[in-house]
Amino acid sequence: MQTITGTPADPAALTPAAARAAFRAGLSTPTSGWCAGATQANLIAVPREYAYDVLLFTQRNAQACPVIDVTDPGDPRTSLAEGADLRTDIPAYRVYENGELVTETTDASEYWRGDLVAFLLGCSFTFEKGLLDAGVPVRHLTAGANVPMYRTNRPCRPAGRIEGPLVVSMRAIPAAQVAAAVQVTSRFPTMHGAPVHVGDPVGLGIADLMRPDYGDKPIIEDGDVPVFWACGVTPQAAAVAAKLPFAISHAPGQMFITDVADASWSL
């Protein structure tokens, strides 16, 4: 296979395997729009000693934490991508010690440990494609920006040493299309599903919509309603807050691209 060393002309047309090979060869880039129709995933890898707490946290807060695979300890393979190596096939990684970011790297091989359990979690890219297909505008995508995300006043249900608030993403939806946005995302029950809140952000303890905790400032047009979905940042934020002695995650926006079709998660 030819090695891609720069960003390809048409990343949407690449196969997931070709994209992973490019990342393995050292390419680092945000993956939004890459490999159209393929499910992208968040990574959080923790020592086996903490894996039960993390897995239980995802079960107890399932809407925010759509686990799509969990590896065996030390095994860098996943059932979601033929021939993939989780240590190298993500564009960029972050390595944490005691909840502190210690390095960012394009190759996690030297940091990977024999006791690491990797959790792959789905991301909202999957349902955003469904929204676009249904004619619902996704304003941050059109603008080439990141989705705005907020810590809420709703505590997650703790699990062992892991706890933290629910994090939500927000999309400003025209009032006449809020129902369609609910219908479309309801068809992805294992990819965050329907919104957790529609309307006034104060109900979630969000004081200023224009100052998100993660991502970019929102783009809101006249007649839009703020609509909030449970966000996959929730478990990673909680894992970092728990100051686990060691963890590896993907770098924000630089996701693992699986072989699984986005459409396979839809009812």
Place this chain on the structure above:
Amino acid sequence: MQTITGTPADPAALTPAAARAAFRAGLSTPTSGWCAGATQANLIAVPREYAYDVLLFTQRNAQACPVIDVTDPGDPRTSLAEGADLRTDIPAYRVYENGELVTETTDASEYWRGDLVAFLLGCSFTFEKGLLDAGVPVRHLTAGANVPMYRTNRPCRPAGRIEGPLVVSMRAIPAAQVAAAVQVTSRFPTMHGAPVHVGDPVGLGIADLMRPDYGDKPIIEDGDVPVFWACGVTPQAAAVAAKLPFAISHAPGQMFITDVADASWSL
């Protein structure tokens, strides 16, 4: 609260709390039809040492294993039922050692251990109510029989020391109502969801439909099609097959009755 010592005249009208109190007082009875509209759950409690394998097995085989709560080690309470005690509030329990049934009891208090983690799993009672409401016949219910269940030739994805085949339940559905059965159960994605197989049982390695591995012989009428759903017996069968040194489950058909509405699982 008045203690119920025999089967009440109208168990469907009881509140879940009243039913649990009756079971706590010693009543042992199948719970099908009790507390109409309340979610009933399977129990499997295992030592903390095995909880990660069981939880991972449920994640890897989620359609068969709809986990609705996991307790903290030794804690007999659940978030699904106010004031309930999992050691006493199920009509009957089975206690296993090394995969062998050692006793059946109406009160598990003396067997409960400080390291036990209890898994509560949803059951098909929830979507069967949806089928009946939609006018789809559920033949075993009408006949007062148990649903027929079968071990298939499809292996589950193993998790640590836990492995086993997918177990399915079968309902014979009139050909004109198979689509409705798919639609209704699709609306319960966290309660087994849509069927895994429609039609010829040979495709699942089932040699003789009239000889189920669990439950009662099926009732099939002219023009019916056999429709198969992933079954909640799967994780319990795998846990027993793994010969865990210790486990407690409910007795078949004698379920834990939660405070959660069946309708809350429906899209």
